[in-house]
Amino acid sequence: MIRNGMRPIHPGEVLxxxxxxxxxxxVMxxxxxxxxPESEIEKLMKCQLRICADLAIRLAVHLKTTPEFWMNLQSTYDLRRAQLRQAGL
Structure with missing residues (x-):
């Protein structure tokens, strides 16, 4: 595993x-x-909710980004957490 010393960064934190x-x-x-739902945006910002494809599309349209940006943030976060678990960290 490549270790860059960075903690995984959740898409909600970036948002x-x-x-x-x-x-x-x-949030409103x-x-x-x-x-x-506001409650789901709040959960996302608290790093308690994953980005799904529908949410990625809506965020992209509203924030003038791309759905791929949001999905890549989520998959990178998930992969980094799995690597840390695998390494026993």
């Missing part, structure tokens, strides 16, 4: 710290136009 906070966006500001 919160890199996009919503700098834009001054609230994001959830309402996406027609997605």
């Amino acid at each position: 919160s710290k890199e996009l919503m906070e700098p834009l001054g966006m609230t 500001d994001l959830a309402m136009p996406m027609n997605w």
Whole structure:
């Protein structure tokens, strides 16, 4: 396993710290136009929810990114956590 010393970064953390906070966006500001439950956006931001394809598409449209960006963040996070578990860390 390649170890880069970085902890796995959840997509919800990227959403919160890199996009919503700098834009001054609230959970409601994001959830309402996406027609997605606020409670699920809150769970995502608390790193308690995975990005699914539907959510990736909605985030991409609303935040002017791509669905692949969100899905790649999720798969990278999942892979890194599995590598750490495999290594017993």
